[in-house]
Amino acid sequence: MKSKRLDGRKALVTGGARGIGASIAQALADAGAAVVIGDVLVDLAKETAAGLAKSGVATGSVRLDVTDDAQWESAVASVVAQLGGFDILINNAGIEITSLVADLKAEDIRRMCDVNIVGVGLGMKHAFRSMRPGGAAAQGGSVVNVSSVAAIIAFPAISAYSATKSAVDRMTRVAAMEAGKLGYGVRVNCIYPGLIPTDMGMKLATDIVAVGLAADVEVAVASVIAQTPLGRLATVEEVADAVVFLCSDDARFITGAGVPIDGGMGM
Template structure:
């Protein structure tokens, strides 16, 4: 179990104010990491950092928009200054806009790609620059990008979202290859979460009903459970534990993978 000990590590978690991001931030802290919670939701982000501190962990908050280059630099600088280093990035921030292919809107597509793809790539850019030898932190580290089971299945009404998460998967593998070949000492992986009943997950259930695909949110959720071999929705802890694993020494020889945490739905 000592391989899962993150004592002395310093993590930046985007979209860390609530939902999966908050659960990941708390799990990293429980494993011993100091955590910088980053989000546009300032009050909720500060609350999450406070929950971590009240449990005996070390945490701070930085307000950031992952689509903005200057915000990334400021968040990385704050992580190094306040936590004493930077060796874990969790690229979790993301949005989902549900629409049938016949109803997609250019502005919504651009917004999803901006947050989910551009934001993830900017995060890897600034993390790799800081973590590599000669960087502001310079001790190597681990990056975990949050993709989705949507990258591996064909579920109706999420074509745009699926495209963004497929892009996250491909970008992860390219970044892992570059980091390895250039001797950065940084492992880069991603996870594919299944549906979790967070606010975002339940919004999807309602949206597919509005699109005429299911008679009720309960029917939509039931269909997803029915396609999941383990027979249930995911839990925040399922996703958070997988992230801790990929950040820990237990995964020290793993890079460039997409880890399904979906109960078998995407197999």
């Protein structure tokens, strides 16, 4: 039987229509939380939410471009209206554009900064405003930001992406300090997933081949596994389980932390 340690919690998962985000949404639902999927992939978000509803939890979806302040405000209001509260935010939405340093494009760097940094910052802003005393939900809560093992290791061809994920780590720690000092009742943590065989993860492997750093995709993946002490890639379920833990009362005295889910790759 699945643990229901998130019974009564109300969550918003950004980029939750597919991949890691969808797996996190499912794990939160399995643990008893009501879940809204926020994504620009509106139709797929509705399908994912409908799948969650089959497990008997309250769920819904909302269009959310994480780079848009007004959409964040509207999305959080929608979560409160749909679920009757809001106390979990998973800042999962992100993009990765592979490039050697010598071939970096300004527009690619700006796009990753906009989604991966601005999006996370705006998410925490609106979560705090809703969850803190006097907010629309006002019950405190938990924010989990999805960083990456790329924030703590030097992996080739993803310098700008790595920089944005390092920024997520730093913002997480400052936000946790502010939330604690100001009495918001909100814990803020981040996770560092390793390479996962999702569409995004396998695209990176393909891109590594394209820029000449590996002979083929199998070699690219094998090189990551060779750097991983546990000798394999992570699964989306392993990432999702760590998120559930951080959102639960089992982690009630954990804030400002970065949790690696990388098989030891970043140690």
